[in-house]
Every structure is written in structure tokens, then in C-alpha cells.
Amino acid sequence: MDREKETSSFSRLMEFTKGFQGRYVLSVIIAIIGVACGLIPYFMVSKMLVALLDGNKEVSFYVTQCLIAGVGYLGKSLFHNVSTYISHKATFAVISVIRYQVVKKLSNVPLGYILDTPSGKFKDTTVEKIDSIEPTLAHVVPEMTSNFLVPIAIVIYLFVIDWRMALVSLITLPVGFICYMGMMNGYGEKYAGMIEKEKEMSAVTVEYINGIEVIKAFNQSATSYKRFTTVVRAYSNYSINWMRSVQIYFAMGMAIWPAVLVGVLPVGAYFYMTGSLTSASFIMIMILSLGIMGPLLAAMGYTDDLAKIGAIVKDICEVIDQPELIRPEKETTISDYDISLKDVHFSYGDSEVLHGINLEIPKNTVTAFVGPSGGGKSTIAKLIASLWDVSSGSISIGDKDIKDISLKQFSHVMTYVSQDNYLFDDTIMNNIRMGNPDASDEEVVQIAKDSGCHEFIMSLEQGYQTIVGGAGGHLSGGERQRITIARAMLRNTPIVILDEATAYTDPENEAVIQRAVAKLVDGKTLIVIAHRLSTITDSDKIVVVDNGNIHAQGTHDELLKSDELYKSMWLSHIQSKDKEVSNV
Numbered sequence: 001m002d003r004e005k006e007t008s009s010f011s012r013l014m015e016f017t018k019g020f021q022g023r024y025v026l027s028v029i030i031a032i033i034g035v036a037c038g039l040i041p042y043f044m045v046s047k048m049l050v051a052l053l054d055g056n057k058e059v060s061f062y063v064t065q066c067l068i069a070g071v072g073y074l075g076k077s078l079f080h081n082v083s084t085y086i087s088h089k090a091t092f093a094v095i096s097v098i099r100y101q102v103v104k105k106l107s108n109v110p111l112g113y114i115l116d117t118p119s120g121k122f123k124d125t126t127v128e129k130i131d132s133i134e135p136t137l138a139h140v141v142p143e144m145t146s147n148f149l150v151p152i153a154i155v156i157y158l159f160v161i162d163w164r165m166a167l168v169s170l171i172t173l174p175v176g177f178i179c180y181m182g183m184m185n186g187y188g189e190k191y192a193g194m195i196e197k198e199k200e201m202s203a204v205t206v207e208y209i210n211g212i213e214v215i216k217a218f219n220q221s222a223t224s225y226k227r228f229t230t231v232v233r234a235y236s237n238y239s240i241n242w243m244r245s246v247q248i249y250f251a252m253g254m255a256i257w258p259a260v261l262v263g264v265l266p267v268g269a270y271f272y273m274t275g276s277l278t279s280a281s282f283i284m285i286m287i288l289s290l291g292i293m294g295p296l297l298a299a300m301g302y303t304d305d306l307a308k309i310g311a312i313v314k315d316i317c318e319v320i321d322q323p324e325l326i327r328p329e330k331e332t333t334i335s336d337y338d339i340s341l342k343d344v345h346f347s348y349g350d351s352e353v354l355h356g357i358n359l360e361i362p363k364n365t366v367t368a369f370v371g372p373s374g375g376g377k378s379t380i381a382k383l384i385a386s387l388w389d390v391s392s393g394s395i396s397i398g399d400k401d402i403k404d405i406s407l408k409q410f411s412h413v414m415t416y417v418s419q420d421n422y423l424f425d426d427t428i429m430n431n432i433r434m435g436n437p438d439a440s441d442e443e444v445v446q447i448a449k450d451s452g453c454h455e456f457i458m459s460l461e462q463g464y465q466t467i468v469g470g471a472g473g474h475l476s477g478g479e480r481q482r483i484t485i486a487r488a489m490l491r492n493t494p495i496v497i498l499d500e501a502t503a504y505t506d507p508e509n510e511a512v513i514q515r516a517v518a519k520l521v522d523g524k525t526l527i528v529i530a531h532r533l534s535t536i537t538d539s540d541k542i543v544v545v546d547n548g549n550i551h552a553q554g555t556h557d558e559l560l561k562s563d564e565l566y567k568s569m570w571l572s573h574i575q576s577k578d579k580e581v582s583n584v
């Protein structure tokens with residue numbers, strides 16, 4: 001199973017490298033030439049030793065050998081660098097292809113998937129995870145291949161010189177191999193465990209930092225810090241235990257594996273003394289055998305990177321393989337803007353939260369969703385806004401199922417504003433203009449006036465040129481919401497959904513915004529979700545949603561007369577308002 005997963009991760013990785021494989025092959029070939037050049041000094045040294053033993057005193061011979069050795073050494077560096085350059089160039093191209101695929105995917109998946117996934121995860125995948133492919137692709141491919149091939153070439157050469165000595169030069173290989181197997185035993189599970197601990201540590205760290213305000217306010221520093229130190233300690237203990245369990249194999253491997261002379265020296269000396277091995281061959285074998293294990297050890301070092309790549313590619317593919325919102329590319333004609341929901345069911349994962357919603361929302365009307373918390377109001381709004389696809393049933397606008405409307409066209413039909421719509425770290429002017437990039441400064445100011453936020457913007461030192469900070473952090477919750485509403489209004493779409501868009505606003509400002517919105521949406525279809533019932537009593541239709549079903553619908557007066565649930569919600573709302581007044 002693990003092997004299967006690794007194979008599929010590997011084949012996915014190969015898919016990403018399509019179009020660049022030629023460059024990798026070239027980098028491998030050049031890397032092999034580089035490693036082969038690196039062996040030239042070994043040959044030259046052995047030749048000089050043989051010459052010395054033979055009593056050769058010709059200086060020019062030694063100078064030539066030294067020069068050739070130097071050229072070999074330079075060649076090794078040169079080819080290594082060229083190979084690395086080519087493989088890096090290919091790798092950065094591959095990395096940008098993967099990043100492009102991930103980001104493209106994010107613009108095609110249901111928006112709900114993005115909203116429901118911690119943004120840290122996407123950042124982690126798009127930046128860190130994708131980056132961590134680089135060492136494997138850029139280094140492992142050329143270097144590991146060449147480091148394996150060159151020792152093989154040396155051993156073949158040794159067999160040509162003297163097959164007995166070639167076998168002797170491999171004497172440490174089985175021991176080294178056993179040590180390696182010991183080190184790699186259960187690597188998959190151990191590495192997965194390490195990743196789990198790492199994820200836990202990063203989740204607790206992010207939570208600790210994000211929640212620092214609450215932690216301080218509730219004096220929870222000691223408890224939260226303890227959770228943080230516990231996971232950090234768990235991670236370091238896990239790593240240390242793992243290292244400890246393989247240390248003996250590692251130490252033995254490192255000591256025994258490269259010690260080829262342990263066999264080559266005594267056996268070679270014996271063959272030399274018994275006359276079956278010439279001194280020249282003996283020296284050559286001694287020196288060349290030293291070049292076998294070094295590259296092999298270096299190559300083995302990369303198997304760790306190869307083992308990791310499976311987990312990394314799996315994480316990346318988890319995003320790339322997300323199902324997309326299937327929508328046509330071509331624009332269509334929409335007869336009108338009546339919205340109709342027919343037997344709509346919807347599940348988050350396995351749990352169904354909407355159980356057959358039937359609802360008609362006529363164009364140019366104001367419809368409010370109310371009901372107990374968790375009843376499904378936001379989910380219905382998100383389905384109408386196409387943030388998710390229905391599990392079954394259908395939603396149509398005019399005569400068109402929303403699945404038959406292209407995303408681009410849909411964005412001109414509907415605006416969805418939630419309580420935490422994002423503001424970019426830019427000026428207020430540019431943030432509002434995002435609703436319509438073609439709008440002039442005057443139009444932006446006009447819509448801000450119409451949405452009731454001109455005054456507060458002008459009270460800021462830089463006015464419309466005020467930078468709102470990351471995610472609008474320099475503004476209050478209410479101010480952020482008023483700007484997002486102005487931005488939405490500038491879009492000027494025939495359908496507008498306000499999903500608790502005024503939740504952070506105080507009652508006084510909420511009334512201002514509601515009046516402004518009512519004016520702005522004149523002639524549009526407006527769907528509102530609001531917890532303060534007094535703000536929606538004038539709606540053309542109020543829909544009471546409870547437990548994933550439509551419990552009742554009608555005007556405020558009708559519902560007060562006919563629906564107990566609405567009546568009790570209204571009474572408790574009035575009571576809480578009375579309390580607010582009496583507290584003042």
C-alpha cells in the first residue's frame with residue numbers, strides 16, 4: 001500500500017516535470033561527466049605512485065600527471081556546476097508550473113472550500129511545501145544518479161583489472177547495506193508520525209499567536225504556553241527517539257561502509273607477494289577502491305529526500321485534486337432575476353444540513369432569512385451565491401440553473417457580502433473601487449456617501465487615501481463592514497446578498513446602513529440575513545429557517561399572527577432591546 005502510494009506520488013511528480021524531462025536528462029549526463037572527471041586525479045595519483053616505485057625520475061611526467069589531475073578536478077567542479085544550473089533552471093520552471101496549478105485550482109474550486117480551509121494551509125502548500133520539492137528535483141535527480149553510476153563504472157573497471165580484487169573491494173557493501181536497512185526500517189510510518197507532530201506543533205503555534213489577544217485578556221498565558229511547550233517537547237522527543245533508534249546503524253554504517261582498504265590492503269598484499277598481482281594493479285586498485293563508497297554514501301543520503309517527497313506531493317495533490325465548480329465558459333441569456341430553489345439538499349461532508357428547501361424569491365424584492373442559530377440560513381445564502389454546489393435539487397435564476405451560468409457572468413449578476421469580507425492592505429479608495437475597477441474617484445466617493453460611510457472616512461487623517469492595514473486591521477469591525485458594503489454596492493449587480501453583513505455594527509449605525517442599502521437596492525433583489533429582527537420587519541418576505549427546513553414564510557405581520565417560533569423570536573428581540581434602552 002505504502003509502495004503504491006509512493007509510486008503514485010512519484011508518477012504525479014513526473015507529470016509535473018513533463019516538458020522539462022529533457023533538461024533533467026541533460027543535467028544527469030553532465031553530472032556523470034563531472035563525477036567521472038572527479039576520478040581522474042585518482043588515476044593520476046596511482047600512475048605517479050607506480051612511476052615512483054619504478055624509479056621514474058622524469059619531472060615532465062609528474063608535471064603532466066599533475067596537470068591532468070588538476071584539469072580533472074576543475075572539470076569536476078565545472079560540470080557539477082553546469083549540471084546543477086540546468087537542473088535548478090528546470091526545477092524552478094517545474095515549481096512555477098505546480099504553483100500555477102495550485103493557484104488556478106483555488107480559483108476554480110467552490111469558494112466555500114477556501115473559506116472553510118485555514119488560510120495557513122494554503123500558504124503552507126503554495127509556498128513551503130512546493131519549495132521543499134526543490135532539493136529533491138534539483139539535486140537528487142542529477143547527483144544521485146551520477147553518484148550511483150560512477151561507483152558502478154569503477155567496479156566494472158576493477159573487474160577488468162582483477163576480478164578477485166574487485167570482489168574484495170566490495171566486501172564492506174553487505175554490512176553497509178544491512179546498516180542502511182536498519183536505518184530505513186519503518187521509515188514511512190516514522191516520517192508520517194514526525195509530520196503529524198510537526199502539524200500539531202504548527203497548529204498550536206498558529207492558535208497561540210492568533211489567540212494572543214484572548215489569552216492575555218483571560219489571563220490564560222500560563223495554560224496556553226504550557227500547551228505550546230508540550231507540543232514542542234513532544235516534537236523534539238519524537239525526533240530524538242527516532243535518531244536514537246537508528247544511531248547504532250548509522251554509526252556502524254559510517255564506520256564500516258567506507259573502510260574498503262580493510263579488505264583490499266591485506267588481500268592485495270597477499271596476491272602481490274604470491275605474484276598474482278602486479279604492483280601497478282595493486283596501487284591502482286587501492287586508490288580506485290577509495291572512490292567507490294564515497295559517491296555511494298552521498299547517493300544514499302538522498303534517499304531521505306526521496307522518502308519525504310511522497311508526503312509533500314500528496315499534500316500538493318490534495319489541493320490540485322479538489323473537485324471544481326463545473327460551470328460553462330460561454331455567457332448565456334438570463335430571462336429575469338427571480339430566484340427559485342427546488343428540493344435543495346446539502347451536506348457538509350457526510351452530514352446533511354438542508355433537507356429539501358423549496359423557495360421562490362421574486363425579483364426586485366427584499367427577502368430576509370431568520371431563525372435559530374445553526375438552522376441553515378447562511379448555508380442557503382451561500383448556495384444561492386454559488387459558493388457551494390447543491391448536493392441535490394436545483395437553484396435557478398430566471399430560467400437558468402445557476403450551474404449553467406459562467407462564473408464571470410455570475411459575478412455580474414450577484415454580490416455576496418458576509419460579515420468578514422476581506423479588505424486588502426491598500427487605500428480605502430482602492431478597496432471600494434474593487435467593486436468596479438472602472439469607477440472614477442467621484443463615483444467611489446458618491447457610493448460611499450450613499451452607503452453612509454463618507455463621513456467616517458473623511459474623519460480619518462488621510463481620508464480616502466488611508467491605508468486600511470492587513471485585512472483591514474487598522475479599522476474597527478463596523479467600519480470594515482461599511483466599506484465592504486460600499487464596495488458591494490459599487491458592483492451594482494441585480495441581486496445582492498447580505499449575510500450578517502452588519503453583524504459588527506452598533507444598532508445606530510446598522511439602521512443608517514440599512515436605510516442606505518434600502519435606497520441603493522431599489523429595483524434589485526435583496527436577500528438579508530440579520531439577527532436583529534427589527535431591521536428586517538419591512539421585508540417583502542421573511543423566511544423562518546429552522547433545522548435545515550423552511551419552517552414558515554410571510555410578512556412580519558403575517559408571521560406574528562401565524563407562527564409561534566417567529567413570534568417568540570420577535571418577543572425575545574423586543575425584550576432585549578428594552579433591556580438595552582433601560583440600561584442606557
Ligand SMILES: Nc1ncnc2c1ncn2[C@@H]1O[C@H](COP(=O)(O)OP(=O)(O)OP(=O)(O)O)[C@@H](O)[C@H]1O
Nearest residue numbers: 116348353371372373374375376377378379380545
Ligand atoms: N463549513 C461547514 N462545515 C461543516 N458544517 C457546517 C459548516 N458551516 C455550517 N455548518 C453546519 O451547518 C449547519 C447550518 O449552519 P449555518 O451557518 O447555515 O446556520 P445559520 O442558520 O446561518 O447559523 P447562524 O445564525 O448561527 O449563523 C450548522 O449545524 C452548522 O454547524
